[in-house]
Amino acid sequence: MRPGRLLLGVVTGPHGVKGQVRLKSFTAEPADIAAYGPLATADGRRFTVAVTGRAKGVVLARLSGIDDRTAAEALKGTELWLERDSLPAPEDDETFYHADLIGLAVEDTGGRALGAVTAVHDFGAGDVLEIKGAAGELMVPFTRAAVPTVDLAGGRLVVDPPEEELAEEELAEKLAEDGA
Known part of the structure; x- marks a missing residue:
């Protein structure tokens, strides 16, 4: 903690x-x-x-x-x-305090840096991580499928976001590179 x-x-x-x-x-x-x-x-x-x-x-x-x-x-x-x-320690390795996730570096399953966790939201259907990076904002459901690795000691987590989320981020990166 x-x-x-x-x-x-x-x-x-x-x-x-x-x-x-x-x-x-x-x-x-x-x-x-x-x-x-x-x-x-x-x-x-x-x-x-x-x-x-x-x-x-x-x-x-x-x-x-x-x-x-x-x-x-x-x-x-x-x-x-x-x-x-x-606070009591989390019950197991699969339980996290939201505050422990804020600031963690985020990378995709291929090792590409995506940014850092800036917030954890609960819009009613489960927790969603807000990730901000150079290309903008990415919202990823905080599920085992979308976030297969949380490494608090290493200060990072790995996400496997839906393809449409990455496509939007890649478009934003390209626009930023082109100066648009």
Whole structure:
């Protein structure tokens, strides 16, 4: 695991008048944001999270020490972080934290460099890797077929993207070379 912190959520605003907040959770199961113990802000404040409900795209929660709407409003936009060493190790070699994939070098099955992973998205049908390179952006489903090798220790992964994705990338490379 890489050292540092992981962003687990962001306060999107207050909820009600008793200090509850609306949280955009970045955990696999949104309510699990409360399961990691106290979370820290960029300026070092620490909050214990207690989830009280759900609303459209967010969880409703109480943060320790926040007792009224004014205090909750002041937290709007506040990021909540967790120290990496607080996380359990992945269960097996096939389980990865998204943050561990960000920044990995990407090559195709022939060894050609394609760029680096810049984001991991979940649009509802499974995780998708966003890869940016000199030729532009490539989106690859994060499946064993499309990503046969993930080498965290080596800082790379190998992709076998659909042919149409490579064809679009090759066209973009050619246009870039031709100055178009």
